[in-house]
Amino acid sequence: MTDRTDLRIDTTVATSAPRAARPGAFFERHFGHLLPLPAALCIALLIIFPLAFNLYMSLQTWFVSSATPPKFVGLRNFVEIFGKDARFWNSIWITVEFTLLTVLLELVVGMAIAVYFHRDFRGRGVVRTVMLLPMVSTPVAVALIWVIMFNPSLGILNYLLSLVGIKPLLWLGHPRTALPSLIFMDIWKWTPFMVLILHAGLQSLPLTPFEAARIDGASRWQLFRYVTLPLLRPSVAVALIFRTMDSLKTFDTIYVMTEGGPNNASEVLNVYVFLTGFKYFHIGYASALAVILIIFVFAVNLLLIRVRERSWSY
Amino acid sequence: MIRRFVCPSLMLAVFLVSLLVFPGMSAAQKFDWQAFAGTSIRVMANKNVSGETIQSQVPEFEKLTGIKVMYETFTEDQYRQKVLLELAAGTGAVDVIHTATAQEGLKFWRSGWYEPLDEYLKNPRLTDPAFDLNDISKPALNGNTYDGKLVALPTTQQTTMLYYRKDLFDKHKIKVPQNFQELEEAAKKLHNTEDGGQKVVGIVLRGKKAAATSQWAPYLFGMGGTWLTKDGKPAINSPEAIKAFDLYGRLLRNYGPPGAVNYHWYEAVSLFVQGKAAMYTDVSNRIFFFEDPSKSQVVGKVGYALFPAGPAARRPTMEVWSMAVSSKSKKKEAAYLFVQWAASKDTILKIHMKGAPSVRASAWKDPKFLAEQKHKDWIEASLKSLEIASTEWNPPVVAVSEVRDEVGAVIVSSILGEDVKAAADKAAVEMAKIMEKTEGK
Numbered sequence: 038m039t040d041r042t043d044l045r046i047d048t049t050v051a052t053s054a055p056r057a058a059r060p061g062a063f064f065e066r067h068f069g070h071l072l073p074l075p076a077a078l079c080i081a082l083l084i085i086f087p088l089a090f091n092l093y094m095s096l097q098t099w100f101v102s103s104a105t106p107p108k109f110v111g112l113r114n115f116v117e118i119f120g121k122d123a124r125f126w127n128s129i130w131i132t133v134e135f136t137l138l139t140v141l142l143e144l145v146v147g148m149a150i151a152v153y154f155h156r157d158f159r160g161r162g163v164v165r166t167v168m169l170l171p172m173v174s175t176p177v178a179v180a181l182i183w184v185i186m187f188n189p190s191l192g193i194l195n196y197l198l199s200l201v202g203i204k205p206l207l208w209l210g211h212p213r214t215a216l217p218s219l220i221f222m223d224i225w226k227w228t229p230f231m232v233l234i235l236h237a238g239l240q241s242l243p244l245t246p247f248e249a250a251r252i253d254g255a256s257r258w259q260l261f262r263y264v265t266l267p268l269l270r271p272s273v274a275v276a277l278i279f280r281t282m283d284s285l286k287t288f289d290t291i292y293v294m295t296e297g298g299p300n301n302a303s304e305v306l307n308v309y310v311f312l313t314g315f316k317y318f319h320i321g322y323a324s325a326l327a328v329i330l331i332i333f334v335f336a337v338n339l340l341l342i343r344v345r346e347r348s349w350s351y
Numbered sequence: 352m353i354r355r356f357v358c359p360s361l362m363l364a365v366f367l368v369s370l371l372v373f374p375g376m377s378a379a380q381k382f383d384w385q386a387f388a389g390t391s392i393r394v395m396a397n398k399n400v401s402g403e404t405i406q407s408q409v410p411e412f413e414k415l416t417g418i419k420v421m422y423e424t425f426t427e428d429q430y431r432q433k434v435l436l437e438l439a440a441g442t443g444a445v446d447v448i449h450t451a452t453a454q455e456g457l458k459f460w461r462s463g464w465y466e467p468l469d470e471y472l473k474n475p476r477l478t479d480p481a482f483d484l485n486d487i488s489k490p491a492l493n494g495n496t497y498d499g500k501l502v503a504l505p506t507t508q509q510t511t512m513l514y515y516r517k518d519l520f521d522k523h524k525i526k527v528p529q530n531f532q533e534l535e536e537a538a539k540k541l542h543n544t545e546d547g548g549q550k551v552v553g554i555v556l557r558g559k560k561a562a563a564t565s566q567w568a569p570y571l572f573g574m575g576g577t578w579l580t581k582d583g584k585p586a587i588n589s590p591e592a593i594k595a596f597d598l599y600g601r602l603l604r605n606y607g608p609p610g611a612v613n614y615h616w617y618e619a620v621s622l623f624v625q626g627k628a629a630m631y632t633d634v635s636n637r638i639f640f641f642e643d644p645s646k647s648q649v650v651g652k653v654g655y656a657l658f659p660a661g662p663a664a665r666r667p668t669m670e671v672w673s674m675a676v677s678s679k680s681k682k683k684e685a686a687y688l689f690v691q692w693a694a695s696k697d698t699i700l701k702i703h704m705k706g707a708p709s710v711r712a713s714a715w716k717d718p719k720f721l722a723e724q725k726h727k728d729w730i731e732a733s734l735k736s737l738e739i740a741s742t743e744w745n746p747p748v749v750a751v752s753e754v755r756d757e758v759g760a761v762i763v764s765s766i767l768g769e770d771v772k773a774a775a776d777k778a779a780v781e782m783a784k785i786m787e788k789t790e791g792k
Contacts, residue, residue: 098788100458100749100750100788100789101435101436101439102439102458102459102461102462102749102789103439103461103462103463103464104458104461104462104749104789104790105749105788105789105790188610188613188618189608189609189610190552190608190609190610190622190627191621191622191625191627205609207609207610208610209610209613210609210610210611210612210613211610211612211767212767295613296559296560298559298560298612298613298763299559299560299612299613299763299767300560300612300760300763300764300767301760312756315428315432316428316752316753316756317750317752317753317756318435318752319753
């Protein structure tokens with residue numbers, strides 16, 4: 038009995054003595070929580086708060102004027118977007134079209150170039166470096182140069198076409214050719230990224246499967262189709278995920294080159310959100326559109342990551 | 352002897368004492384540029400010709416008044432966003448705003464962000480007796496007036512006029528178009544003609560959606576159309592407006608450059624200075640591009656004419672840039688001094704000479720200016736425009752940018768040869784919806 042009490046006293050002394058001696062004990066105990074605290078605070082301030090505020094704003098209608106003060110409208114913005122907003126559905130369709138075409142074409146062209154570079158020839162280093170230039174150049178500056186090149190009267194592209202006897206195109210100047218022109222420019226700009234990843238993937242492949250296949254008498258096409266491609270799947274998946282995320286949120290080049298025009302023919306969702314928010318100042322409606330954009334991008338990426346996990350890794 | 356001495360000295364003493372007792376009295380009655388020396392004010396301005404030329408004169412204002420000026424300029428889109436956010440926040444951190452009332456005036460006025468200036472102008476302590484309000488273009492002042500209150504003092508303006516190639520007109524024996532019909536005929540005759548080994552288009556105009564609307568407006572007024580009906584409903588699908596859309600689109604489709612729907616003023620000016628267009632209607636300060644040998648291949652070949660008349664009227668549009676005092680400012684009087692100085696005869700003449708066309712007729716008639724500006728036809732067209740122009744280069748609504756996009760879409764449809772009536776009807780419906788949401792009476 039007495040022993041027990043002694044013991045109890047002993048323990049309290051043992052735990053409270055260092056606490057009194059070291060003020061850092063609180064620190065000691067919560068070390069695991071305290072260290073990531075600055076990072077967590079940053080994320081809360083810079084990501085979670087804006088997201089939550091955006092969600093809150095999406096339930097309001099506000100035009101940044103005191104003539105019509107902010108008003109709570111519940112889900113009415115979303116009802117209007119999904120029910121009545123033809124421009125929204127148009128921008129969704131254009132976003133999908135733009136993303137699918139750019140990513141797939143960049144993959145095909147990028148693969149071809151990566152395979153071509155995957156052998157020895159003189160000046161390979163130089164060519165590879167030059168190849169990367171479109172990717173590392175500033176998007177807005179490059180877009181402005183492309184605007185001049187696309188100009189139907191003053192631009193070089195129509196001049197080049199005239200040399201081979203093709204009639205001049207309107208490029209960005211017609212609803213039917215504006216989006217393909219932007220896709221063309223995007224392919225020029227981002228194919229090097231595909232090349233970079235695929236080329237790195239090619240260089241890391243083991244040599245033995247190739248040797249085995251060659252001994253079995255596989256043709257070069259068969260080598261590529263049945264050995265290179267399957268082995269390259271993880272690299273392809275990574276490249277696809279990165280490019281899809283990027284392509285879905287393309288804004289700068291499109292905004293600079295067409296501002297979504299002519300007549301919304303190249304207006305991706307991102308541009309529509311921006312114009313609604315920062316040109317028309319419909320802050321509530323733009324926030325609602327932004328919420329949809331976030332969900333859209335998130336869903337597509339989740340899908341891609343699932344696909345990658347299920348069937349693209351070995 | 353004593354009397355003769357005492358009397359005046361007594362009077363002098365009384366006078367001196369009165370000066371000591373009421374030191375402010377004599378000063379209070381008189382205008383003094385130095386009255387607010389030592390304060391500092393913040394000015395936000397658009398980085399355009401108007402904003403930048405005024406900025407170049409700011410050191411003179413600081414010398415004149417002893418007021419320190421923080422003058423910030425931003426490119427137009429950025430500027431609109433920043434000013435809007437500053438004013439909506441309502442902190443009073445900005446004292447003077449550079450404003451185009453036709454763009455944001457209604458919204459700012461209804462939001463209560465402009466300080467009305469009428470009382471300031473009447474106050475002899477605050478307004479220089481030499482400030483001559485009557486010298487400023489009447490349409491410009493009317494454009495800055497809301498519910499009978501003057502909200503900003505105009506400084507610079509640009510009116511739409513017709514630019515044409517004198518050499519080509521002479522060569523093909525064409526007279527300067529005085530009306531829309533002659534304009535179209537001239538464009539037709541000159542389209543695809545050769546000049547110096549290159550093809551020339553008949554006419555170039557802005558075609559890029561919202562950017563085109565302000566230069567389409569004088570065609571609308573010429574046809575007898577208006578932005579709104581008398582009871583404030585959209586009138587952009589009226590028969591007159593449709594005629595204006597038709598003409599504008601037809602000119603560009605048949606006699607304009609390919610891909611005109613992407614032409615902002617920059618592309619249009621580029622084409623014109625390369626000698627690839629015979630005519631161009633746009634705002635008046637394009638002259639500084641045309642007559643600059645480092646930028647232009649058509650120096651000395653350009654004629655300047657009053658915007659042609661439509662069947663109903665001859666009404667170019669005037670884009671006015673003004674200076675206004677923010678109602679939230681904590682230094683309104685010092686801010687007003689700046690606004691007044693920017694719109695004063697001296698300052699306006701100086702910035703006018705530097706290429707920001709004046710809203711004051713006096714600057715256009717100043718001998719120094721006349722000695723320097725050789726293009727008398729440009730002066731003549733500008734002066735006439737100052738009298739007859741409309742300041743409604745934008746629809747008089749709160750949500751200007753959004754409505755401009757709707758109207759611009761009809762212009763693009765017209766250029767592409769689509770059904771203009773259907774496009775205009777659709778735009779009018781959209782415009783009504785936008786107005787219903789944003790006007791907030």
